[in-house]
Amino acid sequence: MQHRIFIAILMFKFTIEGSVAITKDQVKEIKKDIVELIEANRDPKDGALHFIPGFVRVAFHDCVGGCDGCLNHSDENNAGLSVYVGPLETIYLKYKTLLSRADFWQLAGITAIERSVEKCKDCIKPDLPFETGRKDCKDSPNYTGDPRSFPMNAGHGDINNALTFMEEAFGLPRNEPELATALIGAHTLGEAHREHSGWEGIWTETPDQLSNRYYKSLVKQKWSQINLNQGDPRKDPVWQWQPGKKLTTTKARYLKKRKEKIMMLNTDMAFAKKLSPDATGEAICKVSSKCKAQPETAEWVLKYANDAKLWEKNFAIAYMRMIRTGYKDGDLTLVK
């Protein structure tokens, strides 16, 4: 009898692929390793935990086209992600018999978000349960299939690009703009790197804390659009937004203090304002106070600036939808 019970338990523990189902304690252990990796890479200069936003961005990019543990590092949209994927791999190799890389990258994103809200009074604490069952693509961790569709960088500034992308990629419907607006708030974390995307700066002064400061800043600041390549006729313009009414050049801005690095991408600004950009991303209005409100999403930017709990709820819905991309009900199993 005992023997039969033992076999039944063993069978239960094996998934259809033959790998052992992961337990809650094992997930805890992996999360601990991920947090240690985040802490070990603390910025010695200003103390920022750059791996927090990095892991969230890996989680996001992996889910474009289906969360499958695969990234094409030669796609310029993924530039810079190898900085985070490389160190993550050292942990993954320890646990690879327990979970797919696709699950592991999502666990890293969830763990990063959980770490980002520790010791932070005004952070949200979205409920992001960890589910397993994602499958890796055949060349994981690399991706060699057809190009995946990211929001066009040059399209930054056209809200249609951003909302269509969120709908097609993650099923955040156009008629529920509160979800796409909630998800873009992930930009409260992290920074843009000139050498990776062409843009530069941080969205908030606390780039490793998931607070609603991003929305507050969008609403309260006056912003002006600048061309980072201003004065260099050989280079295409690169438009982003800086706080203040005065238009200054990059050289004047890129100083050491965090406050001086604050910026918004055209995409971020487009959630608040109607930019009607031209093909280069140059907005029709150069100072945010002169731009009209974006009809679909501006009200949500304002709501999230004033109501962090509401953002917390909608962020959790949108984020969970993102990290289930490519899977149907019943494909993923909650680790209890």
Ligand code: HEM
């Ligand atoms: C229309 C959609 C989006 C656009 C156009 C966009 C664009 C960008 C760009 C250009 C960067 C800078 C990359 C670099 O230079 O290193 C960035 C960074 C980032 N994005 Fe987005 N993003 C979008 C949506 C999202 C979503 C849905 C998430 C997560 C849920 C996200 C999370 C992040 C994070 C955390 C960073 C900082 C990465 C770091 O610090 O290394 N983004 N995004």
